[in-house]
Amino acid sequence: MKNHLLITALGAAAVLTSPAAAKNRKADTPAPRQGERPNILFFLVDDMGWQDTSEPFWKDTTPLNRTYHTPNMEKMASCAVKFTAAYAAAISSPSRVSLMTGMNPAAHRVTNWTLRKDQGPDPESPLVEWPAWSVNGISATPGVERTTYVTPLPELLREAGYRTIIVGKAHFGAIGTPAADPLTLGFDANVAGHAAGGLASYLGENDFGNVPGAAEQSPFAVPDLEEYWGQDIFATEALTIEAKKQIDTALAMDKPFFLYMSHYAVHVPLDRDMRFYPKYAARGMDPKEAAYAALVEGMDKSLGDLRDYLKEKGIDRNTVVVFLSDNGGLSAWARGGKPGTQNWPLRSGKGSPMEGGVRVPMMVEWPQVADSNTHCTVPVTIQDLMPTMLEIAQAGKVGTVQRIDGQSIVPLLRGDAAMKRRRPLVWHFPNMWDATGDGIAPYSAIRMGDWKLIYYYDTGRTMLFNLREDIFEKIDHGTNPRQEKRRERMAKRLTAELRRMDAQVPRLKATGKWCRWPDGSPYRTPRRERLGKGDGIHF
Numbered sequence: 411m412k413n414h415l416l417i418t419a420l421g422a423a424a425v426l427t428s429p430a431a432a433k434n435r436k437a438d439t440p441a442p443r444q445g446e447r448p449n450i451l452f453f454l455v456d457d458m459g460w461q462d463t464s465e466p467f468w469k470d471t472t473p474l475n476r477t478y479h480t481p482n483m484e485k486m487a488s489c490a491v492k493f494t495a496a497y498a499a500a501i502s503s504p505s506r507v508s509l510m511t512g513m514n515p516a517a518h519r520v521t522n523w524t525l526r527k528d529q530g531p532d533p534e535s536p537l538v539e540w541p542a543w544s545v546n547g548i549s550a551t552p553g554v555e556r557t558t559y560v561t562p563l564p565e566l567l568r569e570a571g572y573r574t575i576i577v578g579k580a581h582f583g584a585i586g587t588p589a590a591d592p593l594t595l596g597f598d599a600n601v602a603g604h605a606a607g608g609l610a611s612y613l614g615e616n617d618f619g620n621v622p623g624a625a626e627q628s629p630f631a632v633p634d635l636e637e638y639w640g641q642d643i644f645a646t647e648a649l650t651i652e653a654k655k656q657i658d659t660a661l662a663m664d665k666p667f668f669l670y671m672s673h674y675a676v677h678v679p680l681d682r683d684m685r686f687y688p689k690y691a692a693r694g695m696d697p698k699e700a701a702y703a704a705l706v707e708g709m710d711k712s713l714g715d716l717r718d719y720l721k722e723k724g725i726d727r728n729t730v731v732v733f734l735s736d737n738g739g740l741s742a743w744a745r746g747g748k749p750g751t752q753n754w755p756l757r758s759g760k761g762s763p764m765e766g767g768v769r770v771p772m773m774v775e776w777p778q779v780a781d782s783n784t785h786c787t788v789p790v791t792i793q794d795l796m797p798t799m800l801e802i803a804q805a806g807k808v809g810t811v812q813r814i815d816g817q818s819i820v821p822l823l824r825g826d827a828a829m830k831r832r833r834p835l836v837w838h839f840p841n842m843w844d845a846t847g848d849g850i851a852p853y854s855a856i857r858m859g860d861w862k863l864i865y866y867y868d869t870g871r872t873m874l875f876n877l878r879e880d881i882f883e884k885i886d887h888g889t890n891p892r893q894e895k896r897r898e899r900m901a902k903r904l905t906a907e908l909r910r911m912d913a914q915v916p917r918l919k920a921t922g923k924w925c926r927w928p929d930g931s932p933y934r935t936p937r938r939e940r941l942g943k944g945d946g947i948h949f
Contacts, residue, residue, distance in 0.1 A: 413809070413810050413811070413812065413813050413814065446728060447570075447571070447572075447666045447803055447804055448666065448728050448729055448730045448776070448802060448803075449660075449666050449667050449668075449669070449720075449725060449728060449729040449730070450567075450572075450666075450667070450668045450669070450729070450730050450732070450799060450802065450803065451669050451671060451716060451720070451729055451730070451731045451732070452668070452669065452670050452671065452672075452732045452734075452795075452799070453671045453673075453712075453713055453716070453731065453732060453733045453734070454506075454509075454578075454579075454670070454671065454672045454673065454734055454735070454736060455673055455675065455676060455709055455733075455734070455735045455736070455771075456502065456579060456607075456672075456673060456674055456675060456676060456677040456735070456736055457502075457676055457677045457678075457735070457736070457737065457739060457740050457760060458676050458706070458709070458735035458739060458770070458771065459474075459735075459738060459739020459740075459753040459756075459759070459766070460735075460738065460739065460753055460756055460765075460766070460769050460770060460771055461474040461475055461753060461754065461755075461756075462474065462478055462676070462702075462706050462739055462753075462771075463475065463478050463480040463483050463706065463710075463771060464476070464478050464479055464480045464481070464483070464484060465480055465483040465484045465487045465492075465771075467492065467494050467771045468494060468755070468881075469494075472754060472755060473754070474753075474754055477703060478703055478706050478707070479686075479703075479707050479710075480706060480707065480710035481710065481714070482710045482711065482713045482714030482717065483710055483713065483733070483771075483773075485714065485717075486713065486717065486731065486733060486773055486775055487773055487783070488782060488783050489775050489777075489782045489783070490731070490733075490773040490774055490775035490776075490780070490782065490783075490784075491773065491774050491775075491776075491780050491781065491784045491785075491786055491822070491823055492772075492773045492784070492785050492786065493772040493773065493774070493786050493788075493790055494785055494786070494787055495769070495786075495787055495788065495789045495790070496734070496769070496770050496771070496772035496789075496790050496791070497768050497769055497770065497789060497790070497791045497792070497835060497837075497857075498734070498735065498736055498737050498738075498768060498770050498791065498792040499515050499736075499737060499768065499792065499837065499839070500737050500738060500760060500761050500762055500763060500767035500768050500837070500839060500843075501522060501523050501737055501760070501761060501839070501843060502523050502581055502607045502736050502737060503520050503522065503523040503524045503547065503581050503582070503607065504518075504520055504521055504522070504523075504839075505736040505737055505792050506580075506581050506582060506672075506736060507520040507547065507548050507558075507582060508791075508792045508793040508796075508816070509563070509792050509793070509795055509796060510548065510560070510562045510563050510564070510582065510595065510796065511548065511558075511560045511561075511562060511563070511793070511796060511810075511812055511814075512563075512793050512794075512796030512797055512810075512812070512814035512815060512816045513560070513793060513812055513813070513814065513815050513816075514793055514815040514816075514836055514838065514911055515837070515838050515839070516836065516838035516854075516907075516908055516911040516912075516913035516914075517812070517813065517815055517911035517912065517913070518544065518548065518558045518560065518812070519543045519544040519558055519914065520543070520544045520547055520548060520558060521543045521544075521838065521839055521840060521841050521914075522543065522545075522839070522841040522843070523581070523607050523843075524545060524546065524547045524581065524582075524583060524584045524605070524607075525584055525585065525605060525606060525607065525629060526545075526584055526585060527546060527584045527585055527586040527587055528545060528546065528555070528556060528584075529545060529584075530543065530545040530841070531843075531844050532841050532842050532844075533842055533844050535842055535868065535916075535919075536919070537868045537869075537918065537919060537920075538852060538867065538868050538916035538917060538918055538919060538925065539916060539917040539919060540840070540841055540842070540852075540916055541840050541914035541915060541916060541917070542556070542914070543840070543841065543914060544556055544557055544558045545584065546583060546584045546587045547582050547583030547584055547587060547589045547590075548560050548562070548582055548583060548589050548595070549583065549587065549588045549589055549594075550562055550565060550588070550589075550594055550595050550596065551588060551594075552811075554587060554588060557583065557587060557588075557589070558812075559811055559812075560810070560811060560812045561808075561809070561810035561811050561812060562595040562596050563596070563796050563799060563800070564576075564592075564595055564596035564597045564668065564670070565595065565596025566596070566800060566805060566808050566810070567596070567668045567799070567800070567803055567805065568596050568598065569805075569808075570800075570803050570804070570805040570806075570808075571665065571666065572665065572666050572667060572668045572803060573598050573599075573659070573660040573663060573665045573666070573667045573668070574596055574597045574598050574599075574667075574668045574670075575597065575598065575599045575600075575601075575653075575656045575660070575667060575668065575669045575670065576592045576597045576599070576600050576601070576603045576670045576672060577601045577602065577603075577649050577652050577653045577656060577669065577670070577671055577672065578601070578602055578603060578649050578670075578671060578672035578673050578674055579602075579603060579606075579607065579609075579672045579673065579674050579677075580592045580600070580603030580604055580605070580672070581605070581606065581607040582595060583605060584605055585605045585629060587605075590604055590605035591604070597670075599656055599659070600634075601634050601635075601649070601652045601653075601656065602632050602633055602634045602635055602649060602652070603672070604633050605629065606629050606630045607677075608630050608674065608677050608678065608679075609630055609631075609632045609645060609674045609677070609679075610628045610630040610631050610632070610679075611632075611645075611679065611681060612644050612645040612646065612674070612675075612679070612681040612683070612705075613644065613645075613681055614635075614638045614639060614640065614641040614642060614643035614644070614645070614648065615640060615641065615642060617631075617639040617640065618631060618632035618635055618638075618639070618645055618648075619631035619632060620632070620636075620639070622639070632645060632674070634652075635648050635649075635652075644681075644683045644685070644708055645674060645675075646673060646674075646675045646683070646705075646708045646709060646711075646712055647708070647711075647712070649671075649673065649674075649712070650711075650712040650715050650716060653669060653671050653716060654715075654716070654719050656669060657669065657719065657720075657723065658723075661723060661725070666803075668799070668803070671712075671716065673709055673712065675705050675706075675708060675709040675712075676702065676705040676706055676709055677740075678740070680698050680701040680702055680705070681701065681705075682700075682701045682704060683701075683704040683705060683707075683708040684704075685704070685707075685708065685711075686703070686704035686707040686708060687700055687701060687704040690703045690704055713733065717731060726777065727777045727778060728777070729777075730774065730775065730776045730777075730802055731773075731774070731775040732772075732773070732774050732775075732795065732799075733771065733772060733773040733774075734770060734771070734772045734792070734795070735770040735771055735772075736770070736792075737760050737761075737767065737768065737770065738753055738756070738758075738759050738760050738762070738765075738766045738767040738768055738769060738770060739753045739759050739760060739766070740759055740760045741753070741758065741759035741760070741766070753765075753766035753769075755881055755882050756769055756881065756882070756883075757848060757882055757883045757884075758848035758850075760843075760845075761843035761845055761850045762848055762850050763837055763839070763853045763855040763864045764848060764864075764883055765862075765877070765881065765883060768837060768855075770792075772790070774819075774823055776802070776823055779823065779824065780823040780824065780825075781825055784825075786822055788822055788829070789831075789835055789857055790819050790822070791816065791835050792816075793814075793815050793816030794816040794817055794818065794819050795816065795819075796814065796816055797814060797816055797817060797818040798816075798818045798819050798820055798823075800818075801818045801820045802820065815833070815911070817831065817832055833907065834856050834857060834858045834903060834907070835856065835857040836854070836855070836856050836904065836907045836908070836911075837853070837854065837855040837856075838853075838854045838855075838908060838911075838913055839852060839853050839854070840852050840854075840867060840913070840914050840915050840916050851866050851867075851868055851869075852866065852867040852868055852915075852916050852925075853865060853866050853867065854867075854904055854908060854913075854928055855904075856900055856903060856904040856907070857877070858900055858903065860876055860877050860878035860879075861874065861875070861876055861877070861896065861900065862874070862875050862877055862883075863888075863897065863900040863901060863904060863928075865901065865904065865928035867915055867916050867925040868916070868925070870925075870926070871888070872888045872897060872901065872928070873886050873888045874886065874887040874888045874890070874893055874896070874897050874900070875887065898929070901928040901929040901930075902929045904928045904929070905927040905928050905929040905931060908927065908928070909927075915927070915933050
């Protein structure tokens with residue numbers, strides 16, 4: 411039975427501000443006519459921290475902002491709605507699947523990163539056993555073991571008349587499963603997208619990690635870029651060139667396009683992009699940090715090149731550009747650089763429920779509809795972008811096999827300060843990322859207004875933060891008796907949301923029992939397992 415999503419203006423109280431004045435709102439501007447449906451360039455960056463840019467995403471410019479040089483992000487921000495409280499999951503695959511499905515990770519169950527068929531990356535834990543999550547990713551066809559059956563965004567956009575394109579990282583399904591090939595998810599064209607969530611090498615002279623003539627390649631070797639093998643070219647640049655070719659193809663077909671420009675940058679390895687590395691090294695920066703800054707600037711050049719290409723082709727006024735990172739930045743210690751976070755003033759980084767792990771830079775440029783140079787402080791999340799893209803594309807009433815957890819943020823783009831969220835923001839990670847760091851353990855979390863509650867399944871610990879007063883998350887109110895009622899209320903709401911989504915939890919090794927819900931109530935075997943519909947298949 412299909413769920414039906416009627417793409418309309420959906421009603422978290424909004425705060426929209428402009429450095430000049432919040433004027434000339436476009437809330438009453440009619441959407442483009444059917445024949446003028448906008449193109450969509452969705453520019454996704456991998457592992458980019460909230461402040462790894464010269465364009466600040468906070469009320470103040472930070473020392474990190476002064477470290478990086480991203481002039482094209484600055485230019486886009488002057489033409490876009492900038493979201494300063496945008497969120498994603500703390501790990502790549504969960505975020506990307508949420509983008510493609512509109513589902514919360516608790517519901518789609520791709521709760522950790524995927525690669526090997528039938529194998530998860532969760533390390534052994536002395537305390538808990540991991541749930542049977544969807545280690546093989548998603549699938550647009552039912553019955554694939556340990557996948558979640560979904561109707562993906564590209565398929566819906568293709569049905570609405572769009573040419574759908576992915577250039578770069580996919581990371582939707584394990585090797586040997588359908589979604590390892592993005593074409594099975596409704597993309598018309600795929601350049602360099604496959605099962606892996608990283609790349610073996612950014613360097614064309616290293617053939618991007620491929621070994622010519624080898625019987626078996628590294629799973630991280632980048633496919634489809636043979637034209638650039640042996641050349642002095644960085645993967646970020648090669649992918650940008652390929653994206654331009656795909657734009658030309660769509661224009662020749664006289665079709666609107668959805669271009670999912672999904673960069674491998676700024677994910678490790680920290681190969682040196684020599685177009686930019688020397689200037690950072692000349693500052694005396696640590697070599698790894700200089701290499702990272704060069705990765706960031708190379709990504710920024712790609713953004714500028716593509717926006718310039720839209721203008722060159724005369725389609726910039728009818729193209730929506732979305733900029734987003736898939737999770738918080740990888741902390742410096744995890745990159746092998748100097749100790750400390752690269753997400754300051756946020757705490758921790760990738761894999762953590764702390765703000766440094768889940769808060770991400772985001773901008774949306776919608777010419778003739780959304781105000782330019784506008785800042786939005788309303789919390790939004792990555793699963794909101796699936797229904798948002800469908801509304802922008804004027805897809806109408808669409809049918810999906812999955813229930814949509816996100817909601818369209820088009821009202822925010824139109825300046826509607828009265829928009830209200832149907833549900834609070836929820837994160838769910840009943841797994842363990844294969845790294846160490848602050849807060850990296852199986853958890854669920856919820857944000858309600860200015861407050862965020864984090865619950866850890868392995869220890870039962872609860873943390874509570876007021877983000878308006880303490881974006882650093884230094885003051886934990888989890889044991890403050892004055893906040894007991896708030897803590898209980900938020901834990902109860904978090905539990906209700908997780909139950910609604912039929913979420914999984916780990917099992918305690920000491921007792922053999924399931925971990926308890928955040929509100930302390932006992933956990934029952936999930937409904938789909940009780941009905942014999944397990945293996946991560948979504949019904």
